[in-house]
Amino acid sequence: MSGASRRDFLKEAAFAPLLFAGSRGGTRTGRREGGGPSSDLPSYVALHKSGELGLRARALKELYRNCSLCPRDCRVDRTRGQLGKCRGSATVKISNAFAHFGEESPLVGTRGSGTIFFSNCGLRCLYCQNADISLEGHGREIPDERLAAVMLGLQGIGCHNINLVTPTHYLPGIVAALDLAAAGGLSIPLVYNTGGYEKAEIIRRLDGIVDIYMPDFKYWDPAEAARYSAEAFNYPHYAREAHREMHRQVGALRVDDNGLATRGLLIRHLVLPGRVAGTRDVFQFIARELSRDSYVNVMRQYRPEHEAPRYPAINRRITAAEFAEAMGWAREAGLRRFAR
Numbered sequence: 009m010s011g012a013s014r015r016d017f018l019k020e021a022a023f024a025p026l027l028f029a030g031s032r033g034g035t036r037t038g039r040r041e042g043g044g045p046s047s048d049l050p051s052y053v054a055l056h057k058s059g060e061l062g063l064r065a066r067a068l069k070e071l072y073r074n075c076s077l078c079p080r081d082c083r084v085d086r087t088r089g090q091l092g093k094c095r096g097s098a099t100v101k102i103s104n105a106f107a108h109f110g111e112e113s114p115l116v117g118t119r120g121s122g123t124i125f126f127s128n129c130g131l132r133c134l135y136c137q138n139a140d141i142s143l144e145g146h147g148r149e150i151p152d153e154r155l156a157a158v159m160l161g162l163q164g165i166g167c168h169n170i171n172l173v174t175p176t177h178y179l180p181g182i183v184a185a186l187d188l189a190a191a192g193g194l195s196i197p198l199v200y201n202t203g204g205y206e207k208a209e210i211i212r213r214l215d216g217i218v219d220i221y222m223p224d225f226k227y228w229d230p231a232e233a234a235r236y237s238a239e240a241f242n243y244p245h246y247a248r249e250a251h252r253e254m255h256r257q258v259g260a261l262r263v264d265d266n267g268l269a270t271r272g273l274l275i276r277h278l279v280l281p282g283r284v285a286g287t288r289d290v291f292q293f294i295a296r297e298l299s300r301d302s303y304v305n306v307m308r309q310y311r312p313e314h315e316a317p318r319y320p321a322i323n324r325r326i327t328a329a330e331f332a333e334a335m336g337w338a339r340e341a342g343l344r345r346f347a348r
């Protein structure tokens with residue numbers, strides 16, 4: 009592909025849906041053109057070659073029959089059409105997939121993060137800025153083979169990683185698709201981009217599969233979690249356990265010579281108005297129980313979306329003073345690596 013036409017193709021891919029990745033171009037096999045480190049393949053590649061990845065996918069699929077994939081523990085049989093709190097069926101549903109240039113710089117690099125947005129969500133924050141996707145479930149159901157083609161398509165256009173946004177309720181299909189994609193040559197790091205409401209026992213099943221965990225740590229106070237995220241009073245407990253397990257597997261974020269993330273934990277914390285998120289305690293936990301070298305994105309972009317205007321405490325943006333206070337707490341805790 010010539011320089012000009014390649015630029016046009018990448019530009020188009022940055023803005024256009026990639027649901028038809030398999031037929032829109034890119035390399036025929038989707039094999040990597042420089043995305044990610046060539047000498048340090050993601051460990052899911054070895055798991056695929058040994059057959060372990062396929063075994064794990066099949067074991068995970070069994071969980072759909074009595075779903076306990078996330079802390080909601082609905083125990084519904086999704087293979088028979090029963091729906092739990094997340095409203096997801098046993099077929100993966102995605103809303104969009106494209107080269108994303110708005111994520112953290114170690115993921116974006118020069119060619120973007122290959123982001124796949126999954127429909128529906130088990131956490132259901134009432135202020136969600138993607139409510140049409142996560143709460144209303146907009147999107148399209150696709151078979152595992154199609155999802156594998158989307159992954160390869162993202163690699164084919166040069167993305168540096170596969171960034172799975174809100175993946176847990178479709179984890180069995182995603183791992184099955186990853187196995188197929190690895191057979192087709194997928195070899196860029198896998199990013200697990202989650203709201204942090206995770207069971208450690210499910211995260212343990214991803215040991216050796218996920219290269220980069222990117223969880224939110226949303227709340228410290230169970231009452232605030234329950235108030236704003238559909239009665240998820242147990243969020244802080246599960247988030248702490250999940251962060252510990254993610255850190256055990258991959259450690260603090262590591263980047264290569266080009267500043268691209270290769271492996272590790274990248275934690276996001278959205279500062280909410282009026283200290284609702286428990287920011288100080290969250291940072292103390294990260295520094296004390298994970299690592300002071302944890303890579304943290306302290307996010308200031310909260311806006312009162314969706315149902316938030318009905319809740320006075322969160323019906324405003326944060327002030328500059330609140331963000332400065334949050335950064336002060338991060339430094340007070342001993343944290344020193346922040347996303348810019």
Ligand code: SF4
Pocket residue numbers: 075076077078079080081082083084091092093094095096129130176177
């Ligand atoms: S993934 Fe969905 S159905 Fe399964 S436990 Fe979580 S919310 Fe319930």
